[in-house]
Each structure stands twice: as structure tokens, then as C-alpha cells.
Amino acid sequence: MRHFLTLKDFSKEELLEMIALAQKIKAQTKRKEFVPYMERQTLGMIFEKSSTRTRVSFETGIYQLGGVGLFLSSNDIQLGRGEPMKDTSRVISRMVDMVMIRTFEQSKLEEFAHYSKVPVINGLTDSYHPVQLMTDYLTMIEFGKADNPVCAYVGDGNNMTHSWLMLAAKMGFELRVATPEGYECDPAVVEDALAIAKESGAKITFGNDPVEAVKGCDVVTTDTWVSMGQEAEKEIRLKAFAGYMVDEAMMSHAKDDAIFLHCLPAYRGYEVSEETFEKHSETIFSEAENRLHAQKGIMVWLDAHRNDS
Numbered sequence: 684m685r686h687f688l689t690l691k692d693f694s695k696e697e698l699l700e701m702i703a704l705a706q707k708i709k710a711q712t713k714r715k716e717f718v719p720y721m722e723r724q725t726l727g728m729i730f731e732k733s734s735t736r737t738r739v740s741f742e743t744g745i746y747q748l749g750g751v752g753l754f755l756s757s758n759d760i761q762l763g764r765g766e767p768m769k770d771t772s773r774v775i776s777r778m779v780d781m782v783m784i785r786t787f788e789q790s791k792l793e794e795f796a797h798y799s800k801v802p803v804i805n806g807l808t809d810s811y812h813p814v815q816l817m818t819d820y821l822t823m824i825e826f827g828k829a830d831n832p833v834c835a836y837v838g839d840g841n842n843m844t845h846s847w848l849m850l851a852a853k854m855g856f857e858l859r860v861a862t863p864e865g866y867e868c869d870p871a872v873v874e875d876a877l878a879i880a881k882e883s884g885a886k887i888t889f890g891n892d893p894v895e896a897v898k899g900c901d902v903v904t905t906d907t908w909v910s911m912g913q914e915a916e917k918e919i920r921l922k923a924f925a926g927y928m929v930d931e932a933m934m935s936h937a938k939d940d941a942i943f944l945h946c947l948p949a950y951r952g953y954e955v956s957e958e959t960f961e962k963h964s965e966t967i968f969s970e971a972e973n974r975l976h977a978q979k980g981i982m983v984w985l986d987a988h989r990n991d992s
């Protein structure tokens with residue numbers, strides 16, 4: 684059985700199999716062919732943080748695959764009143780067929796997976812957001828930007844950045860990361876990504892100059908400067924990230940046909956200008972829709988591999 688906790692745990696070939704499944708099922712869905720790949724299966728969806736896209740895409744996705752999603756907010760289940768993660772896992776995983784969790788520490792997700800009888804999917808932790816990066820890769824393919832692209836990530840060295848590092852390392856493309864001093868990526872994640880990159884030929888660089896990162900690139904991306912759980916640091920963060928907004932002046936350094944991706948929610952006037960956001964809204968909202976399709980590919984792949992030793 685395989686869990687989907689970080690992209691690090693999968694080979695490039697396996698990730699591409701999931702993407703291929705996503706593309707196939709997306710095409711079927713667009714033709715209104717709802718193939719029951721996961722008939723009568725239940726997906727438990729545990730949320731310790733807020734969500735719009737993750738909740739709606741997983742719940743809709745499992746339904747379109749012939750199953751049903753259970754929205755389990757930690758405010759409503761005993762987890763929120765102190766029932767241990769390992770007990771929550773041992774109970775829920777005896778009743779459902781797959782689990783998606785959005786939580787804080789990656790270690791909590793790993794603990795749940797360790798005790799689970801069914802595949803577990805990371806729906807975002809403080810460390811990673813792997814389902815979003817599978818989505819972003821699907822979107823890059825659709826917009827013709829997956830063939831040896833140069834990508835730039837501008838902003839906070841956070842869960843999104845870490846997953847970008849893993850995607851670039853696995854797929855073997857160039858990624859330039861620009862973060863303000865003091866907001867760099869976790870050194871342990873960087874070390875892992877660079878080790879994988881050595882094998883795949885990916886070129887990953889780090890710096891503090893967003894314009895330098897964006898120069899001549901095909902894909903520009905960013906994320907909020909204040910992630911969930913960091914609300915108390917908001918004022919200090921907004922000051923630290925001055926000069927990191929992706930706006931038209933910054934985009935002018937990228938290729939003329941560069942695309943801009945954002946996992947959303949976007950905070951205009953902070954990490955992205957209103958003008959740049961609206962100019963790229965077709966790409967951004969295709970990316971949002973692709974959450975639905977990419978995650979179906981991941982769920983069907985995990986279901987097919989649940990008896991692997």
C-alpha cells in the first residue's frame with residue numbers, strides 16, 4: 684500500500700502515471716462519462732485548517748469516481764478535543780477506503796499514515812502541498828510549459844516552495860527560488876531536493892533577488908506571504924516581503940509568453956498585483972479546476988496500488 688505524503692516518495696514514472704490517469708479521467712469527465720473507478724468507496728477528509736479548493740475538489744472528485752466523501756472538520760470530530768491522531772487513524776481507517784488529511788506538522792500526517800489501514804493523501808501540511816504541485820504540473824502540460832521549462836518561485840520558502848522543489852527535482856527541470864532573507868526553505872528539504880536533482884539533472888538555485896530569478900523564465904509562481912497558522916506574524920511578514928510582489932514590472936523580465944500560476948487563495952496587493960492576477964486569470968482558474976482532475980488521478984492510482992507489498 685502506498686501513501687501520498689510527499690512527491691519525494693514517488694519516482695518520476697509513477698508521478699507521470701498519475702498525471703496520465705488524471706488526463707484520461709478529465710477527458711472522460713468533460714464528455715460526461717463518469718466511470719466508477721472507485722465505486723462505493725468512501726474518502727474520509729480530515730481538515731485541521733480551512734479550505735475551499737481542497738474540500739470541494741476531493742469531495743466532488745470521489746463522488747464522480749462513484750464513491751462518497753466525508754467532510755471531517757477537526758472542530759467536529761473528537762480529534763479537536765484531544766483524541767490522539769493514532770487512535771483517530773485506527774478508527775477511521777477501519778471504516779473508510781482512503782483518507783485525505785490537511786494538518787499542521789508533517790509528523791502528524793506521518794503518524795496517521797503509520798497507523799492507517801488505507802492509503803492516506805496529504806491535503807497540505809506546514810511542510811508540503813503535493814496534490815497542488817501535481818495539479819500545477821498538469822496545468823503546465825496543458826499550457827505547453829512542461830517541456831524543459833525554466834520556473835521561478837518568488838516569495839515565502841513555505842510548503843508550496845518545498846513541493847515545487849520536489850517537483851522540479853523529480854521531473855528534472857530548472858527552478859529558481861527567490862525568498863527574502865530569513866524566509867528561506869527548510870535546509871533539510873533543500874538537501875533532499877538537491878540530492879534528487881543530481882540524479883534527474885534538475886537545476887535548482889536559490890537567491891534573494893526576484894528579478895534575477897524571473898529573468899527569461901517560462902513559468903512564474905508565488906504564494907501567500909502569511910500561511911495558515913502564521914497569522915500572528917502577519918505584520919512583520921508583510922514588511923519582510925516588500926519588493927517581492929509579482930507585478931507587471933516583475934513579469935516583464937520573464938519570457939513574453941510566460942504563464943503565472945498561483946495555488947490560491949491570492950492576496951492582491953501583496954504577493955501579486957491585481958493587474959497581473961487578472962491578466963493571468965485563465966491560467967490560474969484552470970489550475971484551480973485541475974485540482975479536481977489531478978486528485979482523481981492520484982486517488983485512482985493509489986487505489987490500484989493498495990495491495991502492493
Ligand code: CP
Binds near residue numbers: 733735737815946948
Ligand atoms: N490551494 C488550496 O489548497 O486551496 P484551499 O486552501 O482553498 O484548499
Ligand code: NVA
Binds near residue numbers: 906911946
Ligand atoms: N502556503 C499556504 C497555501 C494555501 C493553499 C498555506 O499553507 O496557507
